[in-house]
Amino acid sequence: MNINATSLHLTDVMLFSLTPEAVTRYAEPLSAAGCCLSEKHYSLLRKARSYKLEQTKARLRLFITIGGGGRSNGFGNIVTGSPSNRHQFLRRLIKICKRHDFDGIDFDFENILTFGQWEAYLQFLVQASSYLHKHNLLVTVALHPGQFLPESVCHSLDRVHVMAYDMVSHNSPTKHHANFQSVKSVMSSFASNGCPSSKLIMGLPAYARHESDPGLVKTYEEVINEFINYEHEDTPEQRRVKSAIDELNFWKGYRFDSAYDVKVKSEYAKQKNYGGVFLWEIGQDKPLSGVANGGILVESLSSVARSRDLGHAREDTITEEL
Secondary structure, rough: OOOHHHHHHEEEEEEEEOOOOOOOOOOOHHHHOOOOOOOOHHHHHHHHHHHHHHHOOOOOOEEEEOOOOOOOOHHHHHHOOOHHHHHHHHHHHHHHHHHHOEEEEEEOOOOOOOOHHHHHHHHHHHHHHHHHHHOEEEEEEEEEOOOOOOOOHHOOEEEEEEOOOOOOOOOOOOOOOOOHHHHHHHHHHHHHHHOOOHHHHEEEEEEEEEOOOOOOOEHHHHHHHOOOHHHHHHHHHHHHHHHOOOOOEEEEOOOOOOHHHHHHHHHHHHOOOEEEEEEEOHHHOOOOOOEOEEEEEEEEHHHHHHOOOOOEEEEEEEEHOO
């Protein structure tokens, strides 16, 4: 993928991710602190921000995610630790953001083990928001379906990224892990449990799960690569192929969001006055030269968002994808 071309269709990029342990061991170069980023990640995003500014006069906002799947083990010690340790953790986050010119922080504490950890995390989010806002940093959180926030916590945050995917159910009529009816229900539940609609960001997956074995996963790019005949690159035939894949959401047992599905979900988010949508993750999208240079899914959601700042994206494994 070409991150510069993709950036033209985004308002934000969430860089995934640093572990809490890496933050506590903060050092320069940042890669010396531990998992899972290096200077190359930051350099690529700064260049993308400059490119977007040059081309559109609009500034791309950059966030750094702390935690995430497989990278959250250190969160428990932070949120249940002493006030001084939490304060030191936040001070180091500020140093990282100022050093690398991030606009905000996205907290993603996964695999919370106890109710006590969850309660401590909620308190931490309020304290972190208050402290980080004083340093002109935005604060967001990523949550799975069912992880509802009390109204007071939600109001302290700038955005809530709802991971409306991986909803695997054998009772689902479509066997799609992000089927539209389930997504609508999840988003409605978050809104009815105290979060203003304007702060809710709907998550869209850029990957497929097999209907018989959800543990089998392919990226959207991998699926489309299997489908497309690249002998017709940059020809009218290539454009006919693009038309054919607009509604492709099933391939050899794999179910996923098509370009059309992404548009429908984005239109729904706009209709319900949600704060936007994000794509997990843009490195899994499929650029199509001359037709969708920024990515098929990204450009599909962008086409809906142009009349309003609706498009957000999370970014993972950017080094491997560029």
